[in-house]
Structure formats: C-alpha cells, structure tokens
Amino acid sequence: MQIEKRVLVSPRFEYQRSAKIKKSKKKSSSIDNELADFALLLSLCVKNGLGIEQSFSWIVKRMTGNLALMLEEIVRRVELGESFLDALNEVSGSSESAALSEFGSKVSLSITRGTPVSEALIAQSATINHQLAQKEMQKATSNETKMLLPMVFLILPMSVLMASFPSLSNLGLGI
Secondary structure: OHHHHHHHHHHHHHHHHHHHHHOHHHHHHHHHHHHHHHHHHHHHHHHOOOOHHHHHHHHHHOOOOHHHHHHHHHHHHHHOOOOHHHHHHHHHHHOOOHHHHHHHHHHHHHHHHOOOHHHHHHHHHHHHHHHHHHHHHHHHHHHHHHHHHHHHHHHHHHHHHHHHHHHHHHHOOOO
16 A cells, blocks of 8 residues: 555656756755755754654655755655665755755765764754855845945935925026
C-alpha cells in the first residue's frame, strides 16, 4: 500500500519540481527568506535531541513554499535509500540559490567532521539574515534615489511657482 502511494505521489512531485525550475530566478529571494527560518528551526530540533535526518524530515513535512519543494526532494531520496549527505549535496549544488548551496555544504561539512550541527546551523541562520538585511538596505537606498528625482524636478519647481505667483501678480508683471 505504501509503495502505491509513493508511485502515485512521485510523478506529481516531479511535475511540480520541473514547473518550479522555470520560475526559480524570481523566487530565489523567497528561498533565502525561508532558508533562514528553516535553519533556525532545524538547529532547535537538533539541539533538543532529534537526529539531523529526523528533524529535517519532520520540519519539511510541515513546510510550504518554494524551499519546501526543494527540500522534499532530499527527504524523498533519503526515504528511497540514498545517503542524507549525498542527497543534500546534490540538491543544494543543483539549486541556483547561493545561500542554499552554502547551507548544504556547511551542514555536510559539520556532519562529516563531527562538529556540533546545531551551532553551525545557528551561525548559518545568522549569516543568511545578515545577507538579507544588506539586500534590503541596498533596495532602500536605490528606492530613495528614485524617489528623489520626481521631487527635485516636479514637486520643487511647482512649489516655487505656486509660492512666487501671488507676489509676481501683485507687482503687476502680467504673469
């Protein structure tokens, strides 16, 4: 019975995956936003005693969004017998998101070296949040410059004309 469910779900998953690849350039920022929260949740689960694979699959099953589609592929591969590290490296390496590939390499490096995974995940989450804050600041400065141009060339000259028109008409210049 379980094999039938996997067979029926798998082609639908592959179809959704191929549809999402076409739109991945627009959605890479949403993947980065979701990845910071995912890394923090994963670190909390690992810190509280779950294994990395168990906590990974537990969180991914409860996620929605663009990142969830990519991470579900890792869970599916592990359920079918592939090594967790191999699946993580392959999926994160094939993605266009630099943050996801960095996440995959740091997690696999932490597991292979035997260092605490939760600390690496917390540091990764902080790094992603810092990068997102820098991107938002860059957007804000570019928007500020764009908003300054209409003010200088439209609003300021109109306000000068409105302020000077009554005084010029009182002087009798015929304007």
